[in-house]
Amino acid sequence: MDKDALNFDPHVSVDCVILGFDGDSLQVLLSRRGNEVPEEQYNNLKLPGRLLHTDEDLDEAALDIITSVTGKRHPLVKQFRAYGSPSRTSNPKDVLWLENAIKQKIGRIVTISYLSLMRITNRTPHRKDAETQASYPDKAWYPVQDLPQLAFDHNLIIQDTLQELYRMAGQQPQMLFEMMPAKFTAAQLRRLHEQVSGKKIDVRNFAKLVMNKPYILPLNEWEQNVSHRAARFYRFKP
Amino acid sequence: MDKDALNFDPHVSVDCVILGFDGDSLQVLLSRRGNEVPEEQYNNLKLPGRLLHTDEDLDEAALDIITSVTGKRHPLVKQFRAYGSPSRTSNPKDVLWLENAIKQKIGRIVTISYLSLMRITNRTPHRKDAETQASYPDKAWYPVQDLPQLAFDHNLIIQDTLQELYRMAGQQPQMLFEMMPAKFTAAQLRRLHEQVSGKKIDVRNFAKLVMNKPYILPLNEWEQNVSHRAARFYRFKP
Numbered sequence: 001m002d003k004d005a006l007n008f009d010p011h012v013s014v015d016c017v018i019l020g021f022d023g024d025s026l027q028v029l030l031s032r033r034g035n036e037v038p039e040e041q042y043n044n045l046k047l048p049g050r051l052l053h054t055d056e057d058l059d060e061a062a063l064d065i066i067t068s069v070t071g072k073r074h075p076l077v078k079q080f081r082a083y084g085s086p087s088r089t090s091n092p093k094d095v096l097w098l099e100n101a102i103k104q105k106i107g108r109i110v111t112i113s114y115l116s117l118m119r120i121t122n123r124t125p126h127r128k129d130a131e132t133q134a135s136y137p138d139k140a141w142y143p144v145q146d147l148p149q150l151a152f153d154h155n156l157i158i159q160d161t162l163q164e165l166y167r168m169a170g171q172q173p174q175m176l177f178e179m180m181p182a183k184f185t186a187a188q189l190r191r192l193h194e195q196v197s198g199k200k201i202d203v204r205n206f207a208k209l210v211m212n213k214p215y216i217l218p219l220n221e222w223e224q225n226v227s228h229r230a231a232r233f234y235r236f237k238p
Numbered sequence: 239m240d241k242d243a244l245n246f247d248p249h250v251s252v253d254c255v256i257l258g259f260d261g262d263s264l265q266v267l268l269s270r271r272g273n274e275v276p277e278e279q280y281n282n283l284k285l286p287g288r289l290l291h292t293d294e295d296l297d298e299a300a301l302d303i304i305t306s307v308t309g310k311r312h313p314l315v316k317q318f319r320a321y322g323s324p325s326r327t328s329n330p331k332d333v334l335w336l337e338n339a340i341k342q343k344i345g346r347i348v349t350i351s352y353l354s355l356m357r358i359t360n361r362t363p364h365r366k367d368a369e370t371q372a373s374y375p376d377k378a379w380y381p382v383q384d385l386p387q388l389a390f391d392h393n394l395i396i397q398d399t400l401q402e403l404y405r406m407a408g409q410q411p412q413m414l415f416e417m418m419p420a421k422f423t424a425a426q427l428r429r430l431h432e433q434v435s436g437k438k439i440d441v442r443n444f445a446k447l448v449m450n451k452p453y454i455l456p457l458n459e460w461e462q463n464v465s466h467r468a469a470r471f472y473r474f475k476p
Contacts, residue, residue: 009247010290012322012348052248058348058453060321082320084250084296110250110348112320172411173292 010084010108015049015154017080017113017161018070020141021122021179022127026195027141028158029069029126030150033097044097046151046160048139049111052103062114069139071125075094075116076178080161082111083153094151113157115165117178145195162221166197173215177236183219185231186210210234248322248346248382252299253287253392255318255351256308258357259417260358260365261426264433265379266396267307267364268388271335276321284389285396286377287349289340300352307377309363313354314416318399322348332389343364351395353380353403355416383433404435414476421457423469424448448472 018029031048048069052061059077066075088106089095095106120127126139142148144162147155170174176192190206210216217237223230256267268283286307290299297315304313324346327333333344358365364377380386382400385393407414414430428444448454455475461468 010250012248012250052322052348055324057324079319081317082296084290084350086293086295110290110350112322112348238432 010110011106012052013049013109013111014052014065015047015111015157016060016062016065016069016112016116017047017158018066018075018116018118019144019161019165019179020118020120020124021195022124022141023181023184023193024191025143026145026179026192027120028144029139030142030146031069031139032223033101044151045142045148047113047154058112062112062116066114066116069126070116070118072118075118078115080113080115080164081157082110082112083157084108088153091152097151109152111152111157113161115161117165117175119179119181121181145198162196162198169193171194173213174236174238177238180236183221183233183235185223185233189216189229189234240412248348249344251287251347251349252290252291252296252303253285253349253351253395254300254303254307254354255396256304256313256354256356257382257399257403257417258356258358258362259430259433260362260379261419261422262429263381264383264417264430265358266372266382266385268380269307269377269378273397282389283380283386285351285392296350299333300350303353304354307364308356310356312355316353317396318351318353318402321395322346322347323391326390329390334407335389347390349390349395350441353399355403355413357417357419359419383436400434400436407431407434411451412474412476415476416472421459421471421473423461423471425469427454427472 020029029048030045031045033044043096048065050061050065052058052081058079062077062079063075066077067073079181088109088111098106098109118124120141124141126141128140128142144158147158150158165175176196179192180189186207189210190201190203193206194201211217211218215237216234219235221233223233258265258267267286270285271282271284287460288299288303290296294302294438296317300315300317301313301368303334304315305311326347326349327344336344336347356362358379364379366378366380385396387393388396403413414434416428418427424445425441427448428439428441431444432439453475454472457473459473461471
C-alpha cells in the first residue's frame with residue numbers, strides 16, 4: 001500500500017473509556033501492551049480499544065471491547081466523540097507500538113470513543129492489588145485523578161469524557177448512579193461528584209442537596225463498625 | 239489496493255447537517271451530484287460532505303464544508319455522531335455514484351456527522367425559487383418535513399440530528415435561537431419547535447410558555463400590514 005493510499009484512508013479504531021467507582025475512587029480501565037519490547041520505547045498504557053473489524057458496526061465493536069474486558073453482559077455503551085487530528089500519530093513511540101502490534105505501517109488513525117459506566121465491586125475483574133501489580137497485568141483500573149502519560153491522545157479523551165459526563169450528570173442524574181453501590185452514603189456520592197468534576201464540594205451543602213433530591217431515598221440503615229460517626233445509607237430511585 | 243486492505247481501512251468522510259429556519263419552514267441544505275449520469279441511477283441528493291483530506295482534522299473538514307456551502311464566516315459547528323454500519327454502502331446506487339465521483343473503488347465508509355444551525359434570510363445562498371429550481375441547482379434548501387430519499391443513510395442522520403437538537407434545546411434553549419430571526423413572533427417560534435420535534439404544539443399553551451421565559455423579551459413592536467390580528471415581536475436575550 002503506498003503512502004498516499006494510507007493518508008487517504010486512515011485506519012479507524014474504537015476506544016472505550018470505561019469508568020468505575022469503588023465507593024471511594026473513580027477509576028478508568030486501562031490496558032497494557034505486551035512487554036516484549038522494553039516499555040521505555042513507548043507509552044504502554046492505553047484505553048481498551050482496537051481497529052474496526054471488517055463488517056462490524058462501530059457500536060458492535062464498542063460492545064465487544066467493553067464486554068470482553070469487563071465481563072459485563074449488558075454494559076452501558078454510549079458513543080462519545082470522534083477524534084481525527086493528524087497529530088494523533090505524531091509520537092513515534094505510539095506509532096512504533098501499534099506497527100509492532102498489527103504488523104502494518106500506520107498513517108493516520110481516526111478513533112471513535114465510547115463511554116461505559118459501572119460499579120466496581122469485589123468481583124470486578126482487573127482490580128489492582130499487590131499480586132496483580134507485581135505480575136504486570138495486561139489490564140487494570142487506575143484512579144482518574146492520577147493517570148500516567150497514556151498512548152496517543154488517550155489522556156485528552158478521558159479528560160473530555162469526564163467533562164461531558166459532568167455536563168450530562170447535571171441533566172440526567174441517573175448516569176452517575178450507574179457507578180454507585182446499590183446503597184451508599186452521602187460522602188460516597190460526594191466523592192464521586194468531586195472526582196467527575198475535578199472540584200472540591202462543600203460537605204454541608206452537598207448533604208442538603210442530597211436530601212432534597214426526590215430520586216435519592218434515605219434507608220433505615222447506617223454504617224456498621226466504623227470509627228467515625230456512622231453515616232446513613234441511601235439508595236437511588238430511578 | 240486489494241479488497242482486504244479496503245475492508246480493513248474504510249474511507250472516512252465528514253457529512254454536515256446544516257439546518258436553517260426562514261421564519262416559517264425548517265430546512266436542511268442538500269447538495270446534488272453533477273447530472274452527467276441520469277439521476278435514476280442513484281439517489282442524487284445528499285448532505286454536504288466529502289472524504290477527509292490528508293492532514294486535516296475532522297473539525298477542520300466540517301468547518302471547511304460548512305463555510306464553503308453557506309458563505310458564513312463563523313458558523314456554528316458541532317460534532318454530532320459517527321456512523322459506521324457496513325450497510326451504509328449496501329445500496330449499489332450510492333456506491334456507483336461515489337465511485338464515479340472519486341474514481342476509486344469503495345468498500346466501507348465511516349462518516350462523522352456535524353450539525354450547524356443558521357437563520358435563512360433573503361441573502362442566504364441556495365434558497366429555492368422558480369429560477370434555481372428550473373436550473374437544477376447543485377445545492378438547495380429542502381424542508382425537513384418533506385425530504386426525498388437521500389443517498390446512503392443521510393435520511394437517518396438528519397432524523398437523529400433533529401431528535402438530538404430537540405433534546406439539546408430543552409437544556410440549552412439558546413440553540414434554537416441560532417436559527418430564529420432577530421425579532422420574531424410567538425407563532426414563528428412555535429413553528430420552529432413543531433418542526434424540530436415533529437409534534438403539533440398547542441397555540442395557547444405555547445404562548446404562555448413564551449411569556450414565562452426570562453430569555454424571551456417582548457418588544458414594543460407589532461407586525462405590519464397583515465390580514466390577521468397583528469402579532470407582537472419578541473427577541474432572544476442570551
